[in-house]
Amino acid sequence: MLQPIITLVTDFGQKDHYVGVMKGVILGINRSARLVDICHEIPAQDVRAAAYVLFASYRHFPKDTIHCAVVDPGVGSERKALILKTDRHLFVGPDNGIFSMICNQEKEIKVYSIHTSKDLFSEISSTFHGRDIFAPVSASLSTGRACSELGKPVSKFVSINTLRPDTEGSVMKGAIIHVDRFGNLITNICRRDFDGFLGRERFEIAAGDRSLADIVKTYSDAPAGKIVALFGSAGHLEISAVMGSASGLLHLGPGDRVLVHRL
């Protein structure tokens, strides 16, 4: 039988025991689970960055992969814990918008609010639901337990609106949602939104004090140090510096505006 795959996306970093503990809990419930680290260096409590990294990764994993995502500034409060089920994947994590981009992308999604009753969990701390809820639920799903057994269907859950751009007249107002290791500024503007907004019109992209009049195909299409706009590997508009860091050169980061003017 195929070993079930459980991926992990967290902001726990790699200098502490948090990730190791989650792995131990999962293997304690299902020793045959295959653990795949996607990313543990999400900036602390940055739900938007986690939403993007999960969105950019999940579709590449095989059918029935379980994605466990824990960036959870509201741990210990009343926020719900969720399971999402699409036709190919399962997702487990807090109800704080971390799955917003999955929801924008997928058509058929069932959402469950995880039961946190005593018969499912021995003890739930108020500081580490990665260990006490999300790891055991992911592991239980990997053993074949049904979503409906672990939670009850819900229709309301948190969505982060700023993960999609606004449009006002001839301006599309986007924002930077993630800065990658190379200093590339990844925006919330996907190609479909960009093309739908512009049609065949010309455009100008404004990022910090720069104006960009075209989209290049790859980083090496321009001389070193030049600021360029391109659609990155996950299909979102990126502002990049050839052989350098756009974030450093433009002093821009998460939340900052990137505007597309239709001319």
Next chain:
Amino acid sequence: MLQPIITLVTDFGQKDHYVGVMKGVILGINRSARLVDICHEIPAQDVRAAAYVLFASYRHFPKDTIHCAVVDPGVGSERKALILKTDRHLFVGPDNGIFSMICNQEKEIKVYSIHTSKDLFSEISSTFHGRDIFAPVSASLSTGRACSELGKPVSKFVSINTLRPDTEGSVMKGAIIHVDRFGNLITNICRRDFDGFLGRERFEIAAGDRSLADIVKTYSDAPAGKIVALFGSAGHLEISAVMGSASGLLHLGPGDRVLVHRL
């Protein structure tokens, strides 16, 4: 048959080949071993932090897990190499106190000093025992070899006393043993010690220039920026800043004092 689990805790970081080499050596001896990274970002040569991370993680792993811990400032000197055996787990690492908190926690422990004779190891370098001793011993244990075959029982081994608090009259003198990614200051005071010392008396906790008169249940029990004391997910007293870094705000780090005054 179940694949044996070998976890890794090191201070080797992730920019070098050291971790990869250990994994290669283990898989070369036992291709069916399952490698689980707990943590490779222990601050360089910080045996105390490694002792804490191992302590906070190990109990969550299934029976027969082998924990290989390599933070080893004394590599190349005369320090012994150890195997520890409890009723559920095996531990492999240098004799420098890295297992002190395991020893405080577990009742039945057998300790073995690893034979470093020529018939077990082809060659032992003087700089990388992770590769030359700890990885091959962990892999050999995972194939079913007995501890008594790989080492000889010993009764003396290094323990770090400062991993438990001192008590003087009405003051319990604790210390910070680990600062986590979020800037939480984790002390060597566990709940059992705290409760045993205080009984039903009131208390005041002193950390840097702050005094704290109560223990909160979770980070979100206080307004952002406030310094609070709580028992963290591994059961130790932590000083935290709500939505911030206690380490940054209080200028405290590993080794600094945290006092509990009985009033």
Next chain:
Amino acid sequence: MLQPIITLVTDFGQKDHYVGVMKGVILGINRSARLVDICHEIPAQDVRAAAYVLFASYRHFPKDTIHCAVVDPGVGSERKALILKTDRHLFVGPDNGIFSMICNQEKEIKVYSIHTSKDLFSEISSTFHGRDIFAPVSASLSTGRACSELGKPVSKFVSINTLRPDTEGSVMKGAIIHVDRFGNLITNICRRDFDGFLGRERFEIAAGDRSLADIVKTYSDAPAGKIVALFGSAGHLEISAVMGSASGLLHLGPGDRVLVHRL
């Protein structure tokens, strides 16, 4: 049957989705592949450091391991994509010299230029060949596909000459190729080159403003803070500071000269 092992060496870091995407792609093609992270924190676009880390790791892995190495400043340009086959291992990565030290070490190597035709790959982006070429080729090799099916034999490929030292009269001119986490300065001078150059003559090693007249056996052979020369765990000459960072103390880094004078 044994699960095939695929190792990963990249400069993608761990705060983004890039590594997770590659893992998803590999598991989508071969769910039984075992993924082993060697290193993702190669300094961005530092092909030399990647060449060293791969060289220092690969030989410890079992026969038939596939090593996928992606540090790829030329992505999107005309540079070739390679498969290397030795008698024990396979290597997959860009043609930019990343395999130079493997080629210096191994005797029998066959090199293939990967076909990037439409029938092998659905779509190849211009920014992320880790996902679009190197991951799927590694996964395909792990399912048993032949090198000759995925590429055509080539005799010319890029080699980085500065990964070996030059000799001028009585001076061997080496260079630092990697600085490890502990600040050790690892040079391109291996023991064989060193011994062959010196024979039985005395020597002086010059690194920055220091002169070193002997080779120590291990870090603990000298007092704390002292700068020493030794042959590191992968067999290369290293300049180290006992209990400290040679890189910090000598202000030296990748590319800087280390000279061996024959006296």
